[in-house]
Amino acid sequence: MAARGEAVEAAANLAVVVRAAGELCLENRPVPEPGPNEVLLKMHSVGICGSDVHFWQHGRIGNFVVKSPMVLGHEASGTVVKVGSSVTKLKKGDRVAIEPGVPREIDEFCKIGRYNLSPTIFFCATPPDDGNLCRYYKHNANFCYKLPDNVTFEEGALVEPLSVAIHACRRAKVTLGSKVFICGAGPIGLVTLLIAKAMGAAQVVISDLSAPRLEKAKEVGADSTIQVKGQSPEVLARMVESLLGCMPDITLECTGAESCIQTGIYATRSGGTLVLVGLGPEMVTLPIVNAAVREVDIRGIFRYCNTWPMAIAMLASKKINVQPLVTHRFPLEKAVEAFEAAKKGIGIKIMLKCDPKDQNP
Numbered sequence: 001m002a003a004r005g006e007a008v009e010a011a012a013n014l015a016v017v018v019r020a021a022g023e024l025c026l027e028n029r030p031v032p033e034p035g036p037n038e039v040l041l042k043m044h045s046v047g048i049c050g051s052d053v054h055f056w057q058h059g060r061i062g063n064f065v066v067k068s069p070m071v072l073g074h075e076a077s078g079t080v081v082k083v084g085s086s087v088t089k090l091k092k093g094d095r096v097a098i099e100p101g102v103p104r105e106i107d108e109f110c111k112i113g114r115y116n117l118s119p120t121i122f123f124c125a126t127p128p129d130d131g132n133l134c135r136y137y138k139h140n141a142n143f144c145y146k147l148p149d150n151v152t153f154e155e156g157a158l159v160e161p162l163s164v165a166i167h168a169c170r171r172a173k174v175t176l177g178s179k180v181f182i183c184g185a186g187p188i189g190l191v192t193l194l195i196a197k198a199m200g201a202a203q204v205v206i207s208d209l210s211a212p213r214l215e216k217a218k219e220v221g222a223d224s225t226i227q228v229k230g231q232s233p234e235v236l237a238r239m240v241e242s243l244l245g246c247m248p249d250i251t252l253e254c255t256g257a258e259s260c261i262q263t264g265i266y267a268t269r270s271g272g273t274l275v276l277v278g279l280g281p282e283m284v285t286l287p288i289v290n291a292a293v294r295e296v297d298i299r300g301i302f303r304y305c306n307t308w309p310m311a312i313a314m315l316a317s318k319k320i321n322v323q324p325l326v327t328h329r330f331p332l333e334k335a336v337e338a339f340e341a342a343k344k345g346i347g348i349k350i351m352l353k354c355d356p357k358d359q360n361p
Contacts, residue, residue, distance in 0.1 A: 015071045015134035016335040016352075021059030024336055029071070032138040039090055039141045040082035041098070043354035044153040045361070046133045047075035047161070047326075048342045050186075052125060056339060062282070064127045073133025074100035074124035077147065077156030078354070087141040096144040097156035098132060099163075099308050100124035116167075116305040123303075133335070135354055145308045148316040154351055154361040155315050158322045161349075162314075163307035164188055164277065165195040171299050172250045172275045176200035179247075181240045181267050184254035185213040187325065187349050188277060190220060192252050194320045197221050201250075205243050207236065207263075216348060220324055233259055237266035248272065256280025262287060270294035277301055323361075325349045331359060 012028040019025060034040045051061060052072045059066045080094040090096065102122045103110050109117040122140075125131025132139070147156045169192065174180060178201045182189050185208035196204055206217045207226040214225040224243040226236065240263075241247050247269035253261055256278030264274045265287050274296055291298060314320050327347030330338035332354045342350050353359045 013135045014332055016073065016332070016339075017069050017071055018056045018059070018066055019069045020066060022057065024056045024072075024339055026333070026335060027069075029134065031136045034082055034084045034087075034138045036084045036086040037141055038084045038138045039080045039087060039096075039144055040136060040138050041078035041096065041132075041144070042081045043076060043078040043132055043135060043137055044095075044358065045077050045157040046073045046352045046354060047157050048073075048338060048350045048352065049075055049161070050342075052131075052133075053339060053342050055125070055127075057343065060127075061279075066127050068128065070125065070127055071130035071132070071134055072125045073131035073352075074098075074126075075157050075160040076100070076124075076132045076137075077153045077159075078132075078137065080144070081136075084141065090141050090144060090146070095147040095153065095156070097147055097159040097308060097312065098124075098137075098139055099143040099145065100131070100160065101303055101305075102140045102143045114305055116303045133332075133352060133354070135332070145312055147312065151312060151315045152361045154326055155322055156312075157351065158191070158325065158349070159308055159311040159315070161187055161191045162195065162311040162320075162322065163304035164301070165192040166307040166310055167304035168192055168252055168275050168277045168301050169195050169199050171301050172252060172273050174199045174201055174250060177202045179244050179249050180204045181244070181248040181251045181264070182206040182254060183251065183257075183260040183264055184208055184278060185210065185217045185222075185225075186254065189252075189254040190217060190325055190348065191322065192254055192277065193217060193222055194220060194322065196250075196252070198314060198319050203244055205240050205248070207240075207260075210345075213348070216324065220321070233262035233266050236263045240267045250275070252277055254278045258284040258286075265291045265296060265298075268296045270296065273297045273299060275299045275301060326351050326361070329353060329359070331356065 205224045251264040
């Protein structure tokens with residue numbers, strides 16, 4: 001049975017493609033046809049993530065290597081323009097946020113609700129899977145979530161980084177009254193600050209090298225900030241304790257930098273939890289005995305799972321405000337310029353607008 005919906009114009013499906021390390025270009029691709037359980041989306045807003053920039057600059061992240069041209073983008077929202085024959089919960093015209101990770105099989109990880117750990121999962125813009133930084137994109141309908149009328153497309157795109165923060169705060173067990181230290185005030189550190197506060201954290205201290213980013217952190221709710229200027233991890237840990245009046249229950253490390261992980265171990269109170277959110281070098285040197293004898297739990301996260309409904313509900317209820325995080329917008333046609341800005345660390349979140357007829361948030 002054919003997909004349901006009006007015929008999509010045979011317009012160019014402009015896409016942002018990384019061909020190899022250092023080679024980024026715009027190219028026209030065919031408009032895809034949705035399968036029985038898929039929807040075709042007219043893309044609206046797609047955020048640039050650090051991983052997109054890394055794939056462009058280096059052609060790989062860990063074991064994920066760009067071996068053939070790949071469309072970038074995984075922080076995204078759009079409008080349904082065609083539905084597959086078996087799709088019943090979405091219709092043409094629905095505005096949706098896209099969860100980029102789709103399990104390919106019902107394996108042991110899916111059965112326990114941790115589908116993000118499935119080794120065969122499809123994930124947008126992770127080799128060899130194409131992303132959604134393009135005009136038209138098809139996706140599994142079960143991983144497209146309707147946006148309420150009071151949630152913008154840009155907020156819908158930001159559900160993806162919010163989901164990283166939700167998953168991290170759940171793993172950390174942030175709750176009412178938690179004292180929290182966040183390393184890094186980049187996009188992920190800032191959304192983690194928003195979510196930690198929304199989940200009940202009483203005090204949050206955040207650190208970063210950048211004074212402007214720390215100012216943004218204050219704007220969105222940080223209680224205290226620390227500008228890192230070459231202090232040792234032990235000294236930074238004492239500064240955190242001084243600002244909170246105690247050692248934090250929870251540290252959320254959002255940089256991946258070795259020195260920051262070290263700081264996180266020294267800073268976290270005995271019996272507390274350090275969650276590694278940022279990804280850095282494969283091998284790092286850590287004061288592991290310090291963590292062991294003080295029973296500091298060290299936990300990792302890998303992307304997210306079961307987070308989109310919560311994030312959308314928090315946006316719809318106005319419990320969190322992500323709008324200050326979007327600092328720059330570019331039309332899709334200027335994607336290369338946008339990526340150059342992202343590489344330079346300009347602003348916080350750069351948003352690409354994929355619909356030439358609708359450049360609004």
